[in-house]
Amino acid sequence: MLADFAEVVQPGTREESLLASLVWERLPRHVAIIMDGNGRWAAQRGQPRIAGHRAGVEAVRASVDTGARLGLGALTLYAFSTENWKRPRLEVDALMRMLRRYLRLELDEIDRQNIRFQAIGRIDALAATVRREIARATERTAGNTGMVLSVALNYGGRAEILDASRDAMQRLLREGRKIEDLTEEDIAEHLYTRGLPELDLLVRTSGEMRVSNFLLWQAAYSEIYVTDTLWPDFRRLHLLEAIADFQRRDRRFGGLKLVANAK
Ligand code: IPE
Ligand code: IPE
Numbered sequence: 001m002l003a004d005f006a007e008v009v010q011p012g013t014r015e016e017s018l019l020a021s022l023v024w025e026r027l028p029r030h031v032a033i034i035m036d037g038n039g040r041w042a043a044q045r046g047q048p049r050i051a052g053h054r055a056g057v058e059a060v061r062a063s064v065d066t067g068a069r070l071g072l073g074a075l076t077l078y079a080f081s082t083e084n085w086k087r088p089r090l091e092v093d094a095l096m097r098m099l100r101r102y103l104r105l106e107l108d109e110i111d112r113q114n115i116r117f118q119a120i121g122r123i124d125a126l127a128a129t130v131r132r133e134i135a136r137a138t139e140r141t142a143g144n145t146g147m148v149l150s151v152a153l154n155y156g157g158r159a160e161i162l163d164a165s166r167d168a169m170q171r172l173l174r175e176g177r178k179i180e181d182l183t184e185e186d187i188a189e190h191l192y193t194r195g196l197p198e199l200d201l202l203v204r205t206s207g208e209m210r211v212s213n214f215l216l217w218q219a220a221y222s223e224i225y226v227t228d229t230l231w232p233d234f235r236r237l238h239l240l241e242a243i244a245d246f247q248r249r250d251r252r253f254g255g256l257k258l259v260a261n262a263k
């Protein structure tokens with residue numbers, strides 16, 4: 001795996017030593033990122049918020065590239081929440097425009113890296129121009145077998161659980177089963193993230209200690225990593241630091257720490 005980084009990581013750098021210290025068998029299978037802090041990044045420079053979003057695209061590129069080189073099973077990026085419609089129209093439009101542009105410009109590279117793209121959220125409510133770009137990227141990469149890149153758009157964790165519960169109930173009734181028969185698996189099978197590995201690591205940039213309606217179901221036992229770095233400054237080094245930190249965690253899932261010969 002280190003070989004996958006040979007062309008982009010310089011010898012003697014902190015990135016190289018982090019890569020060398022990773023335990024490859026214990027990489028997180030699924031990493032999700034709440035990409036936050038674009039507005040503050042711009043404000044610090046006396047620029048409009050939109051300049052922060054534009055700068056954030058480079059951080060998306062770096063994270064996707066790093067995730068693919070590491071061989072993660074899934075990378076899920078929170079790009080637009082069901083609550084972000086509250087923002088000024090100009091900002092919302094700019095975000096949608098940037099998303100379209102990102103997909104147009106990056107599709108070849110995404111495909112080349114064997115990444116399978118999908119959008120998760122209430123996609124039907126997005127503008128037709130955005131949906132078209134999403135459909136193109138999804139179809140073009142549908143046969144790819146590497147990392148699954150999910151971009152969360154008009155995404156809300158509560159909306160997702162509600163939608164999944166409704167769909168699960170409908171199937172249940174169709175199959176003649178009773179409401180008491182509904183299981184966690186029934187719901188999980190109808191989430192947008194069905195088929196993806198368990199969410200191991202949830203990263204948030206810009207120091208905010210909240211989940212802001214992201215992956216509420218999936219994060220039940222995820223490790224959470226918050227960095228003060230603002231999203232536009234986030235690069236390969238920061239993602240590697242998050243993963244190295246993840247590997248130092250003691251995951252118990254409600255049980256007890258595994259100790260050799262414990263009775
Ligand atoms: C994250 O940055 C991008 C989106 C939510 C779309 P913000 O725009 O939330 O930046 P801050 O949090 O105001 O700094
Ligand atoms: C969360 O960031 C949503 C995305 C990153 C897309 P917000 O900036 O919208 O969250 P709050 O308002 O700080 O909770």
Ligand code: MG
Pocket residue numbers: 036037038
């Ligand atoms: Mg924010």
